[in-house]
Amino acid sequence: MVQDLATQHVPTAADLAPTAAGLALFPLSGPPLVKLMWFRGEQVRRVAWAGNPEKATTLAPDGRLGPRKSFAAWIETMRQRSLPWTAEEVESARHLTALVDIELHKTVEDVLRASLADVQRLEEALRDQALRDPLTGLFKPPLSGRDPAA
Secondary structure, X not given: OEEOOHHHOOHHHHHHHHHHOEEEEEEOOOOOOOEEEEEEOOOOXXXXXXXXXXXXXOEOOOOOEOOOOOOOEEEXXXXXXXXXXXXXXHHHHHHXXXXXXXXXXXXXHHHHHHHHHHHHHHHHHHXXXXXXXXXXXXXXXXXXXXXXXX
């Protein structure tokens, strides 16, 4: 999602407009709540219109809309918007998201490999401990060849 008017999706974010009027958000392929976000500050703009578009319209005596009486320039100050995101910026953000995704997967794989190695060492230690006599610490003789009734 790329927006130059973040308050359109998060109306309560109006106070953040000076630093986060624009938003570029890209999800990572891992957990659904992990996303990369870029923010862009507010860019106050003044737009000149040919007449105030919010000015009440007038009706002619026959009920039809009549023309406006004034087309004097009307200046609107637009707030809570950032500069639009360029195609290059969006593409760069997508590439960076892909690289972060790759690195995140590598890190997770490394952690899983280390955890597996820890589990294997623990298994080996437990197996070794099971083969030793608890009092002497010496290896127990194998059970095969023994008479269970003896």
